[in-house]
Amino acid sequence: MLKTNDYAPLIKNALKKNESILFSCNCTVHYSGRAESFLGPGDRIVLIKPDNTIIIHQPTGNNPVNYMKPGAAIEIDNNDKNFVLNCKNLSLKEYLTINIVRIHFFNSHRMEDGQTIQIQGTEKDMAEMIYYNPSVIEEGFKPLSMEEHTKYGFIDVFGYDKDKTLTIIECKRYAADLSAVQQLRRYVEKIKSSKGVTFVRGILAAPRISSNAEKMLNDWGFEFKALTPPKYLEKFNRDQKTLMQF
Amino acid sequence: MLKTNDYAPLIKNALKKNESILFSCNCTVHYSGRAESFLGPGDRIVLIKPDNTIIIHQPTGNNPVNYMKPGAAIEIDNNDKNFVLNCKNLSLKEYLTINIVRIHFFNSHRMEDGQTIQIQGTEKDMAEMIYYNPSVIEEGFKPLSMEEHTKYGFIDVFGYDKDKTLTIIECKRYAADLSAVQQLRRYVEKIKSSKGVTFVRGILAAPRISSNAEKMLNDWGFEFKALTPPKYLEKFNRDQKTLMQF
DNA sequence: GGGGAGAGATGCCGC
DNA sequence: GCGGCATTTCTCCCC
Numbered sequence: 001m002l003k004t005n006d007y008a009p010l011i012k013n014a015l016k017k018n019e020s021i022l023f024s025c026n027c028t029v030h031y032s033g034r035a036e037s038f039l040g041p042g043d044r045i046v047l048i049k050p051d052n053t054i055i056i057h058q059p060t061g062n063n064p065v066n067y068m069k070p071g072a073a074i075e076i077d078n079n080d081k082n083f084v085l086n087c088k089n090l091s092l093k094e095y096l097t098i099n100i101v102r103i104h105f106f107n108s109h110r111m112e113d114g115q116t117i118q119i120q121g122t123e124k125d126m127a128e129m130i131y132y133n134p135s136v137i138e139e140g141f142k143p144l145s146m147e148e149h150t151k152y153g154f155i156d157v158f159g160y161d162k163d164k165t166l167t168i169i170e171c172k173r174y175a176a177d178l179s180a181v182q183q184l185r186r187y188v189e190k191i192k193s194s195k196g197v198t199f200v201r202g203i204l205a206a207p208r209i210s211s212n213a214e215k216m217l218n219d220w221g222f223e224f225k226a227l228t229p230p231k232y233l234e235k236f237n238r239d240q241k242t243l244m245q246f
Numbered sequence: 247m248l249k250t251n252d253y254a255p256l257i258k259n260a261l262k263k264n265e266s267i268l269f270s271c272n273c274t275v276h277y278s279g280r281a282e283s284f285l286g287p288g289d290r291i292v293l294i295k296p297d298n299t300i301i302i303h304q305p306t307g308n309n310p311v312n313y314m315k316p317g318a319a320i321e322i323d324n325n326d327k328n329f330v331l332n333c334k335n336l337s338l339k340e341y342l343t344i345n346i347v348r349i350h351f352f353n354s355h356r357m358e359d360g361q362t363i364q365i366q367g368t369e370k371d372m373a374e375m376i377y378y379n380p381s382v383i384e385e386g387f388k389p390l391s392m393e394e395h396t397k398y399g400f401i402d403v404f405g406y407d408k409d410k411t412l413t414i415i416e417c418k419r420y421a422a423d424l425s426a427v428q429q430l431r432r433y434v435e436k437i438k439s440s441k442g443v444t445f446v447r448g449i450l451a452a453p454r455i456s457s458n459a460e461k462m463l464n465d466w467g468f469e470f471k472a473l474t475p476p477k478y479l480e481k482f483n484r485d486q487k488t489l490m491q492f
Numbered sequence: 493g494g495g496g497a498g499a500g501a502t503g504c505c506g507c
Numbered sequence: 508g509c510g511g512c513a514t515t516t517c518t519c520c521c522c
Contacts, residue, residue, distance in 0.1 A: 020305050022268060022291060024355060034500040035367035035419075036477045042359030045268065045293065051306040059266050059357035060297045062315050063517065066363070067500085069308050094500080105353050109270060111305035113288030117312070121281035123513060149506060154512060173281075173513085177496070182428040183512085210495055231282045280515040309502065313515080340515075369498060395521060400497060419499085423511070429497085456510060499518080507510085 004103050008078040011048075011085075014108035015074060021048040024104040029056060029066045033094030039065060041101065046085075048074070050111075054087055054096060068096050121231040126171040126205065127156045129230050134159070137169065137203065137225055153187050156205075165201050166191065172206035173229045180204060181216045188222070250349050254324040257294075257331075260354035261320060267294040270350040275302060275312045279340030285311055287347065292331075294320070296357075300333050300342060314342050367477040372417040372451065373402045375476050380405070383415065383449065383471055399433050402451075411447050412437065418452035419475045426450060427462045434468070 007023070014021045023046050029039040044065070047055040054068040068087050072094075077084040083103075087096040127146050134141040140162025148155050157169040168191060170184040181204065188202040202222035209217065209224050217224055253269070260267045269292050275285040290311070293301040300314040314333050318340075323330040329349075333342040373392050380387040386408025394401050403415040414437060416430040427450065434448040448468035455463065455470050463470055 020270070020291065022270070024266070024268070024353075024357065029363075031500070032477075035365055035475075037363050037365045037500075039363045040361040042361045043357035044359065045266065045357075047291065047293075047303060049303070049305055049307070053306070053308050055303070055308070057293060057295070057301070058359050058361075059295055060299070060316065061295075062299050062301070062313065063501095067308060069502085070306065104355055107270075107351050107353065109350055111270065111289035111291075113290065113304050115286040115288045115304075117275075117283050117285045119281055119283045119515080121515085149511085154506095174516095175494090178432070179425055179428070179497090182425070182432065186424065186428065212495070229281075231278075277515070283515075307503095309516095315515095315517090338515095365500075367500080395496090400521095420501090421509090425512090458510075493522105495520105495522085497519090499516100501517080502514080503516105504513080505511095507508105 002103075002106075004083045004100060005078055005080070007103050007106055008076045008083065010106060010108065011076060015048070015052075018050040018110065019108040020050060020111050021106075021108045022046070023106040026101040026104070028099045028101075030097040030099075031066050031095070033089075033092060033096075037066065043104065046098065054085075056098070066096060068094060072096070121173065121229045123156070123171050123173045123229065126173060126227065126229040127169075130157045130169060130171070130205065130227075136227060137205065138162075141167065153190060155187050155191075161201060165199065166195065166197060167201040167203060169203045169205055169225075171227075171229075172204070174207065176204050176206035176209040176213050176224070178210070178213050178216060180206070180209075181213050181220070181222065184217075184222055185220055248349075248352075250329045250346060251324055251326070253349050253352055254322045254329065256352060256354065257322060261294070261298075263354075264296040264356065265354040266296060266357050267352075267354045268292070269352040271344075272347040272350070274345045274347075276343040276345075277312050277341070279335075279338060279342075283312065289350065292344065300331075302344070312342060314340060318342070367419065367475045369402070369417050369419045369475065372419060372473065372475040373415075376403045376415060376417070376451065376473075382473060383451065384408075387413065399436055401433055401437075407447060411445065412441065412443060413447040413449060415449045415451055415471075417473075417475075418450070420453065422450050422452035422455040422459050422470070424456070424459050424462060426452070426455075427459050427466070427468065430463075430468060431466055 031037040045057045051070040052072045053070045055064045056066040058065045072087045072089045075086040083100040085098040131143045131146040143159035145158045156171040161167045172180050184202045188200045205225045205227040207228045277283040291303045297316040298318045299316045301310045302312040304311045318333045318335045321332040329346040331344040377389045377392040389405035391404045402417040407413045430448045434446045451471045451473040453474045
């Protein structure tokens with residue numbers, strides 16, 4: 001049975017060998033950086049990755065209670081009284097201190113993973129759907145550009161309607177809120193002033209829109225188009241549903 | 247040496263006993279819900295909490311590559327060919343499938359933790375600092391309310407300046423951007439129309455402001471006040487700095 | 493549950 | 508590094 005202090009060389013060795021370190025312990029945690037935080041004593045799971053990411057989880061909840069972004073320097077301050085992990089990110093001016101009382105279990109091992117996650121159903125997928133199938137907005141809509149990073153902002157879809165009126169479409173993959181309306185308003189105003197035209201159509205495309213946002217949208221003369229981001233894996237999804245007997 | 251399939255009863259037993267489960271495995275992951283995702287084969291760490299949170303980490307990066315929020319139902323589909331964790335959250339219509347090829351290590355244990363993290367240096371701390379020390383904004387400023395949820399919106403600080411002009415202060419703990427200016431603009435316009443006054447001062451208080459945001463702020467006749475959120479633990483921070491020999 | 497807004501937001505891309 | 512913006516954002520709070 002290892003004593004808490006005995007884990008120091010294990011951690012040092014694992015860090016040197018670029019292993020992932022996983023342990024459970026009773027500890028307190030201090031953080032100082034963009035904000036300040038303190039977490040009193042309790043059992044937590046600590047994950048240290050080969051890129052020196054540090055993630056601390058309590059036994060409930062989706063999010064880590066404390067963490068350090070990749071690239072932290074990790075020092076072990078180990079003596080008869082204390083077992084402390086001092087983590088610093090000098091460029092971000094962030095400091096994390098884990099005071100470890102007892103380690104419940106410890107593991108370190110090398111991980112091999114070259115995969116990148118593939119995600120679909122994003123806002124960009126929505127913009128592409130509109131660009132290649134402009135009739136989902138309305139008949140006669142002719143897109144000119146998509147995902148354009150101009151000095152006027154990042155405009156999702158930009159084109160002319162059947163009456164050759166300049167039209168800006170802002171996509172949201174989730175329910176559109178007040179800030180989405182204001183984003184659209186910002187783009188419309190910038191395009192109006194830069195092109196020197198008095199009217200530009202603004203369309204907010206999203207699965208739905210909040211009541212207050214819809215009111216503001218109408219006040220500003222913009223339009224809402226109900227549209228859901230495409231999920232190309234839906235075939236898989238249906239298969240899964242069969243498999244999992246939903 | 248356990249075979250991959252042998253872990254099924256271990257997981258079932260740990261779930262029943264409300265233990266936290268930690269394992270490392272080679273797996274593929276499918277997600278379907280708000281979006282769709284697929285992650286090809288590789289080594290990952292899987293954390294399953296007693297509240298049925300599921301978190302999957304790759305060997306690099308701060309954020310989990312896949313996850314399910316607390317409350318997921320977990321089923322084990324285990325036979326000679328496959329070892330699969332099927333996770334569903336019916337109310338959120340989210341589904342996560344982990345196809346496990348090999349388990350590298352496994353641990354489950356009970357965790358005790360009743361602590362809540364204490365954080366300081368938030369936007370609310372900024373608003374309180376202004377409310378109780380209004381001279382940090384300017385001499386003569388008299389705050390009337392703080393953190394007020396009115397039908398006009400959530401206004402950080404609201405009061406009168408030395409000339410008895412209605413003044414709205416929007417706080418940001420980080421660099422103020424375009425959306426912060428538009429948020430202030432929204433509040434000012436709402437208060438103007440609801441109070442029937444022609445002029446309301448708008449002040450954006452933040453550590454700094456982006457160049458474009460400052461331009462928009464000036465265009466709309468608002469003001470910027472450089473202000474940093476207070477960090478009450480700074481004494482601790484200084485001690486830490488000494489301890490850690492920065 | 494919806495709506496609004498903060499967060500130690502994080503992460504990505506473009507300049 | 509800054510800026511602008513999406514995110515399976517997450518979380519909290521109020522109505």
